[in-house]
Amino acid sequence: MTTQTPDSKPRALIAMSGGVDSSVAAWLMQQAGYDCTGITMRLTRNETLGQSGFHTCCSEKDIEDAAEVAYAMDIPYEVLDFTADFREQIIEKFVRVYEAGGTPNPCIDCNKYMKFRHLLDWARAHGMEYVVTGHYARVEQDEATGRFLLKKGLDEGKDQSYVLYNLTQEQLAHIRLPLGGLHKTEVREIAEQHKFVNARKHDSQDICFVPDGDYARFMEDFTGKHYPAGDFLDESGRVVGTHNGAVRYTIGQRKGLGLAMGAPVYVCGKDMQANTVTVGPEEMLFDRIVYADEVNWIAIPELTGPLRVTARTRYHQVEQAATVYPAECGFRLEFDQPQRAPTPGQAVVLYQGDTVLGGGTITRVEK
Template identity: 65%
Template sequence: MIEKKGALIAMSGGVDSSVAAYFMKKNGYYCEGTTMRLYRNEDIGRCNFRSCCSQRDIDDASEVAFQLDMPYEVLDFTMDFREKIMEKFIRIYESGGTPNPCIDCNRYMKFDKLLQFAHEKNLYYVVTGHYARIEQDRTSGRYLLKKALDDTKDQSYALYTMTQNQLAHTMFPLGSLRKQEVRELADELDFVNARKHDSQDICFVPQGDYTKFMEEYTGKHYPPGDFLDQMGNIVGQHMGAVRYTLGQRKGLGLAMGEPVYVCGKSMEENTVTVGPESALYSKAFIAEDMNWIAFEELDKPMRFRGKTRYRQQEQWATVSPLGKGQVRVEFDTPQRAITPGQALVLYDEDVVVGGGTILEVLS
């Protein structure tokens, strides 16, 4: 029988998950800590201490677990991570999209593999240091995912794939706290990672050089090709279409008399189209693989606020069901650089209604 006062703490080695573990212990839960080994630094040809899941992070997590008198172990999910996250990351870039591996890691690793492991250990909850909140709606009985109270740290955008079962068995102890409060408490507790920097990079792409990672991982070389203007004229040479994302301005190396931005790519022809910033704006797109949290299914057009990037402010949109997990989204006003592969997340005030993956931007 699964013990409801038992919790598996997902410990990244950072300050947030460490303080989350402290709160669970303080509130009387039996806790066990774990860190997922998702890759080995030598596998990606780097040694980087500012990404999560490195050996240093494992050492830090282990020390905090010891300080909290909590059993701790490392789980090796390297094969699953390669298949579900790293190889998908490469496929999306090679197809012309821009992936979001942190969302996939939450989906396939933290709240899938870890929850399975927790239940095997007869532990009811998986606990992480995410800044978000989970509440159960008294009327419908559904579990709701809500924004963190600290809107500067809110991570609900990256959690939209969570299912009802996962939400029922997950706790986010930091959802009502501000980051400064968390650091101050870690200092008081004398945690080894109290002043550790937050990870900035995609964990397996240190320094953000994702093309170098892809070439080393696949053994491929992504060849140069033509920059085109919006009329199809060649205006320069690029260094490989996978290196460029919609909306990019820096690093193009083009002198065209005015600022230009990446506004399109053809992976088949290995071309990158550039144009003025005005060419980046669009209103309508198709999203797929929708996951609804606030209700079971969308059965009619509805109005929500939505965003297509983590740091974007939500904007009003009409969302219409298309069937087979797809929706048509039309913003009231044009939005900048809506990009296939990125996530659409929909909100009703501070509640995450649901979300999906951007498939196609409509003219």
């Protein structure tokens, strides 16, 4: 990192996705006296994916919008090509997890490997102190311990702390999240006041490389494989129908099964080796114990004994009361009440109040 002289401005790299949030984050940092440079990461190419890229992030249209906002703000702007790294670290892992029977979370991996690793490295190499994003979360430093803390965004409906649980102390020290104390309505108002081209742009809703939501079709196109049909089984192991390939189903799924069994059934399990999908009543989906590995602690250096927490096993889930215990490869989380469909491959994030304690990747669940 460069050392600032008293009369120089701190330098910040603004990760500009082309959306309204990152554009307003750039404006707020400029107003706060930072010397800003806008950067868009090119992660995929639309023609490679066979997609228009509409309503995703990092499309050609997003690059145009980000460039226009940067021009209006009179700040330098560049597009950095990370398509090869994104393919290797995000897309290929996405395919591996689905093929192993899990449900991946590529947006969390993208934050970990792409946004806050590659961008921070690039910022340092170009003499910039901070990486800034439009996430709705807050970073604060604990005066007593000196540790950097990740806290929920004040707009509960937009809080994105769940997808940032992998941030390290080193990264948190050099990250600025200027939207953490704002509500989305305030952000759009700022964008409209300054006539940003994306002031009313829809938020991206889908995984950027699967914007139509058809994961299995994308995987078949990407790998050249065909995922064959197999047996639907009931909870006793009896064949009750034929599925279209086990990778096409997720734990807890009800729609699209094509089964007439006299009562609603849900996907309760998958055996990828046998290519079977087990279905059953909703009560089969509930588990109380979750094991996690690939753990990252933020508010504490490590877990040395049981702690009371609240936890989410899905992005927008309401937090649930639980106790976390150290385990050999990570932690064991015991919920006070059974939870619906905690799924291997997904993140489980632990909170104490509005502070992220840490989190990990779900490896298995128990009743």
